[in-house]
Every structure is written in C-alpha cells, then in structure tokens.
Amino acid sequence: MEPAEVEFLAEKELVTIVPNFSLDRIHLIGGDLGPFNPGLPVEVPVWLAINLKQRQKCRLIPPEWMDVGKLEEIRDQERKEDTFTPMPSPYYMELTKLLLNYASDNIPKADEIRTLVKDTWDTRMAKLRLSADSFVRQQEAHAKLDNLTLMEINTTGTFLTQALDHMYKLRTNLQPGESAHSQDF
Amino acid sequence: MFVSDCRREFYDVIVTQRVLLLVASDVDALCACKILQALFQCDHVQYTLVPVSGWQELETAFLEHKDQFKYFVLINCGANVDLLEILQPEEDTFFFVCDSHRPINVVNVYNDTQIKLLVKQDDDLDVPAYDDIFRDEEEEEEDSENESEGSEPSDKRRRFEEDVIERTMKRRQRREWEARRREILFDYEQYEYHGTSSAMVMFDLAWVMSKDLNDMLWWAIVGLTDQWVQDKITQMKYVTDVGALQRHVSRHNHRNEDEEHALSIDCTRIAFDYDLRLALYQHWSLYESLCNTSYTSARLKLWSVQGQKRLQEFLADMGLPLKQVKQKFNSMDMSLKENLREMIEESANKFGMKDLRVQTFSIHFGFKNKFSASDIVYATTSLMENIEKEGPETTNFIKALDSLSRGNLDKLHQGLDLAKKQLRAIQQTVASCICTNLVISQGPFLYCSLMEGTPDVKLFSKPVSLCLLSKNLLKSFVCSTKNKRCKLLPLIMAAPMDVEQGTVIMVGIPPETESSDKKNFFGRAFEKAADSTGSRTLHNHFDMSIIELKTEDRSKFLDALISLLS
Numbered sequence: 001m002e003p004a005e006v007e008f009l010a011e012k013e014l015v016t017i018v019p020n021f022s023l024d025r026i027h028l029i030g031g032d033l034g035p036f037n038p039g040l041p042v043e044v045p046v047w048l049a050i051n052l053k054q055r056q057k058c059r060l061i062p063p064e065w066m067d068v069g070k071l072e073e074i075r076d077q078e079r080k081e082d083t084f085t086p087m088p089s090p091y092y093m094e095l096t097k098l099l100l101n102y103a104s105d106n107i108p109k110a111d112e113i114r115t116l117v118k119d120t121w122d123t124r125m126a127k128l129r130l131s132a133d134s135f136v137r138q139q140e141a142h143a144k145l146d147n148l149t150l151m152e153i154n155t156t157g158t159f160l161t162q163a164l165d166h167m168y169k170l171r172t173n174l175q176p177g178e179s180a181h182s183q184d185f
Numbered sequence: 186m187f188v189s190d191c192r193r194e195f196y197d198v199i200v201t202q203r204v205l206l207l208v209a210s211d212v213d214a215l216c217a218c219k220i221l222q223a224l225f226q227c228d229h230v231q232y233t234l235v236p237v238s239g240w241q242e243l244e245t246a247f248l249e250h251k252d253q254f255k256y257f258v259l260i261n262c263g264a265n266v267d268l269l270e271i272l273q274p275e276e277d278t279f280f281f282v283c284d285s286h287r288p289i290n291v292v293n294v295y296n297d298t299q300i301k302l303l304v305k306q307d308d309d310l311d312v313p314a315y316d317d318i319f320r321d322e323e324e325e326e327e328d329s330e331n332e333s334e335g336s337e338p339s340d341k342r343r344r345f346e347e348d349v350i351e352r353t354m355k356r357r358q359r360r361e362w363e364a365r366r367r368e369i370l371f372d373y374e375q376y377e378y379h380g381t382s383s384a385m386v387m388f389d390l391a392w393v394m395s396k397d398l399n400d401m402l403w404w405a406i407v408g409l410t411d412q413w414v415q416d417k418i419t420q421m422k423y424v425t426d427v428g429a430l431q432r433h434v435s436r437h438n439h440r441n442e443d444e445e446h447a448l449s450i451d452c453t454r455i456a457f458d459y460d461l462r463l464a465l466y467q468h469w470s471l472y473e474s475l476c477n478t479s480y481t482s483a484r485l486k487l488w489s490v491q492g493q494k495r496l497q498e499f500l501a502d503m504g505l506p507l508k509q510v511k512q513k514f515n516s517m518d519m520s521l522k523e524n525l526r527e528m529i530e531e532s533a534n535k536f537g538m539k540d541l542r543v544q545t546f547s548i549h550f551g552f553k554n555k556f557s558a559s560d561i562v563y564a565t566t567s568l569m570e571n572i573e574k575e576g577p578e579t580t581n582f583i584k585a586l587d588s589l590s591r592g593n594l595d596k597l598h599q600g601l602d603l604a605k606k607q608l609r610a611i612q613q614t615v616a617s618c619i620c621t622n623l624v625i626s627q628g629p630f631l632y633c634s635l636m637e638g639t640p641d642v643k644l645f646s647k648p649v650s651l652c653l654l655s656k657n658l659l660k661s662f663v664c665s666t667k668n669k670r671c672k673l674l675p676l677i678m679a680a681p682m683d684v685e686q687g688t689v690i691m692v693g694i695p696p697e698t699e700s701s702d703k704k705n706f707f708g709r710a711f712e713k714a715a716d717s718t719g720s721r722t723l724h725n726h727f728d729m730s731i732i733e734l735k736t737e738d739r740s741k742f743l744d745a746l747i748s749l750l751s
Contacts (some may be wrong), residue, residue, distance in 0.1 A: 056396050104449040110451075
C-alpha cells in the first residue's frame, strides 16, 4: 500500500468542527452528516473537515488525545515498555499530520505536539526494527505484534515480506543439495 | 455608478455566475487578484483570469470572451475611460471596475446599469455634478415642434418674433452651459492621480464577509506598499492607509504576544515595523543596499567621487567596519545588527537624510523566512517585467502571481535576484546620465533620452521599470543641480522600446517636491501634442502618462509639447 492510500483511509475518522454556516442533513453514500448550524459543534469525517477549513467555513477542534500532557504520558510509557503500547487512535500519525498542516491555528501548542508525536513514532519504529531483526535472526516461523497501526505496518510490510521471501528462497536452494546427498547415501 | 454595499451588490451577484477577471500588469492589481481568487476558491466560483497590459489587450480579450461571459471584473484598469464606448458591450453585460486610477470617467460614474465601480466613497473624488455635464435633449425637440405649428397670419408675425427671441436666448444659454461644461471637464480630467489601492478595497470586501485571513492582509499590505514604492500616492495618504491596515494587523496577530497561546512557528505572522527605507537590505549586503536605494544615493550623491567619500564617512560615523558592511546582511555581527536602525537614523540625520525610516510591515513564517513588504514589491515587479522570454506572453504574469503565495519561495528568491539586478542597473544608468549631463531642460520640463547602446537599456523598455528609473533620475537630478528653477520642473524620459519597429517608450512624471500631490498632467498633454502634430503614437497603457511613439516623430512631438506647456 502507498502511504497516500493509508492517509486516504485515515480521512474517514471523525473529528469535531464548529461550522459558521447552516445546512440541513446531507445524505452521502457513507452515511448521513449534519445538520450544520453556526456555532454548534458537529462530528464530520476528516476529509470534509479539511475541505471546509480550507474554504474558511469552520473551525476545527483538536481530538482530546491531541494535548501536550497526554502525549507526553504516551511517549514516556512507550519508552518504558519493550512491547508496543496501545495508541490513542489507529491513525494517530496521519491525523496529526493532516490537522497540523491545515489547521495549526486552531490547535494550541502545535509545535510541541508535532515534536511529541514524532518522538513516539520514532520509538515505535525503533522497536519494530528491533523485533524484525530478532525475528530474522532466530528464524522464527511466526510472530505476533499487538497495537501496531496501519501506517507503521505499511512502512516495513513490503520490505519485510520480500526480504523473508528472498531468505526462504536462499534457504531452500541449500536444501536440495543436502537431500540429494542423503538420498544417494 | 458607485457600489455602496460591496458584498450585496458585487459579491453576491457574481458568486453564482461565471466571471471573467481582467487584471492589469502591476503589483497592486496582482495582489487584488490574489485576494479575489482566494475568495472565489472558498465559494467555488468559476472564473477565467486574463492578464492585460494595455487597452488593446483589454479589447481583444473582451471580444474573445464576450459571448461566454456576462460578468466582467476589471482590476486596476478601465475607470479612467469611457468603457461603454471602447468595448461596445451588449445590454446585459455588467462590468465591475476596481481601479485606483483617477479621475474616474464621468460616463462610468453616471451610468446606472452596466458599470459598477468598487471604489471607496471617502476618496476625494470631486466628481462634477450630473446637471453640469449632462443635459436632457428634450428641450431641443420642443423648439422645433413649436416652429412647425401653423396658425393665423396676424398672430403669426408676433409669435414669430417672440419665438426668435426665445430661441436666441436658449441658444445663448446653451452655449454658456457648454462652455462651463468644457471648463469643468477640463479641470476634472486634467490631472491624473491614484486613489486607494485595489488590494485594500478587495481586503475590505473580504473583511466585510468575515473571510479575511492573515495571508489576504499581507497581500493588501503589499498592494499599498507598491503604490508607495512607485510614488503614486502622497505621503499622508500612505500613512493613513498604513494606520488602517495596522488595526487589522493587530487584530490578526495579537496572539503572538502571549507565550501561552502563541501560534505554531509555521503560521504566517505579520508585524508592524518602523523599518529602514533601504531596498532589499536584509537579502543583500548593507553596503550594496545603501548604494542602490534611490533615497540614499540621491542624497549622498553617490555618482561622484565626493559622494563615495561621503558614504565612507557615513559608515565610519556609525562605527560599522567596511568588511562587515560589505558581507551579506544575515552574516553581520549580531552586536552590530541589534541597534542598527537607531544608529543609522542618528547618523542619517547628520547627513541630511531625515526620512530614512518609514512605517511598513514585515512577514515572518517558519524559522528562516522574513520579508519586508517592499522586498516583495521589488521582487514581484522584476518577475513581471522580466525581459527573458520563457514561453507564451503570460508566463511572467503567472509567475509573479505565484510568487505571492507562501508555498512558492523559490520563485520569490528568483524575483529577489532579478530585483537586485534591476536596482543596480537603475543606479548605474542614473549615475551615467547625471555625469554625462543627459538631462536637459527644455523650458517647461526636463528631458532625458536613453541611447540604444546604453547597458541594460532593454530592461527599461518596460513601463514600470522605466517609471522607477525616471523617478530615481529626477530625485538625483534635483539633488545634483544648483539651478533653483530646474528643481521644480517635471521630467519626460524616453527609452528605446523595440529597435526593429523603431518605437520609443516615453513617460512623463510630475515634479519632485517635498509636499507634491503626485498629480500628473502629462496624460492630456501627450494626447493633445499627438493630435496637433499627427505623430504616430500609441496610448496603450492604463496610465495615460506612458505612451509609445515612432522614433522619427519624437522631435516634432517634443516641440509641440514645449509650445503646449509654456
């Protein structure tokens, strides 16, 4: 999968906005949205929220996990544990990027949030690399990793599976020689 | 007619229509266009953008598109001529004109249906009253009807005499009225000047609709600064407009004061600055900037050896070592940069440069990017008038338009480099003109003509660059000459435009005085001189004081001007 595809899937997440226009319920294929009344918060998917924000028709309210205190706790916990801790949202990286790019004026302390999320991401990626490395070394048959988000899986997924395929081919190329030997005996 | 409620009578009308935008080629128009484009994007308005650089292009664009569009928005063009006569539109086409050129043509003011002027009412417009200019034609017809009525012979003679007396009275009244009308119109249309910047008018529209953003405010600031850099408005008007914009700036940018709720560093921040008047000094070295800004080079007389010595004295007076001053401004020592503005102001007062600091604004986004409004004006002007042809005619315009957006910093930096070249070329040309005494007094005005072989003369075949050159030249000339009378004269500048076709571009600028009102009478003067001598001239530019004419007709044209103006 391309990262752009993962971002596209992430845009379906709901986020709260405060519109400045009024509109009745709109019926879309994915479900109903609205009604929109100026000044009243309403939940919409991220793709609509970003579009409305660019057209200056709403104000975005950051999700409750996008807060300096909470993100610091999450980052510290991630650093303490050896395994992956559950993340506040399965699309935390994409949402942070989208919201901070288009609506950073609605999010308090945007720079610190960006740094904290990046720190957490770096820690998790390091753990992922470590775990892939030990998986290959110990030639395990299967491994189970909890609490990974789709974006993280996507960064290593293709590479890891192709690498394992290559290694399997290399290993099986050794085997026929041995088995031939043993048969002749 | 004037639009009183911009939002209802202009924006709400076009928001559901397809619109054609005709934008003139100057930075103020570009900024107004950007603001309007941003508003259109918010509301998904379908529009077509056509850049025009003169009346001919305006007419061709109109003829091309008149079947597809009913609503036309003209930015910085069209207010000072009779639009209906030039364009001959259908009954149901509407023109919205947002133009800073004055005086506004009276037909445009008093037309109730097709032409709407987006102009601030409190600009001093002095439009003549309706009755003074237009007169109903009905009275003529009544006279002729009375004449053809038949009646009895005895009364006929008496009535005939009464009729004759009445008719002569009416004819005399009519002649007086017409003479007064000609006088009023002459006074009204004699001087050309500029009103409020179109970018500011567009920003007010955005503000009324509560859709104003910091970016749009910045474009309004750049539009106003363009008017100031090109000397189109008086100092007082500039200061008043800066005050108005400052209120908006503090409204949008007060959050940056507070540490707790400060915005992300990536957000656009605009700050009010009482900054130095030196062109591009933060992107150049201080030395280069001092040499190439017209204000300093004119006052210090940098074209002469004495002037160079004075520059060294000036720098020594401030305690700035030459090595520091000649390197890039960003690499100067922090200790020198900290009090630079105050130091320069103090020393400048001693050297006769009292207004070295000027009220302006600067923008700041990310960690690296800080630009002052005049930097952007110079960069955009030089991008727009870039003589290197890189494609179809309009690429320069589009490039300049793009460079105003935050995301296109590479174009902006290219513009800054071109601006440095342009400023250097202007200073060298001014220095050579003054040293070789090319500026001659022709009686009622000064005249200077650039020869074809002059270095960088191709740069000056574009109107805005030539205007900047002429203004610099006049300022420097006024500082260099000892003749008191010459100091008060206006200047006409000529430069070769197209060598193959043998045309010359000529601009006329008003005299340089401390409190000039920037009113330019050369527009009408050029027209009259062209008529009287039959010279082949092209009054193509929206500014009437810029014309093109054939090189052979130059001398008789000038003679006609001299006799007209003396």
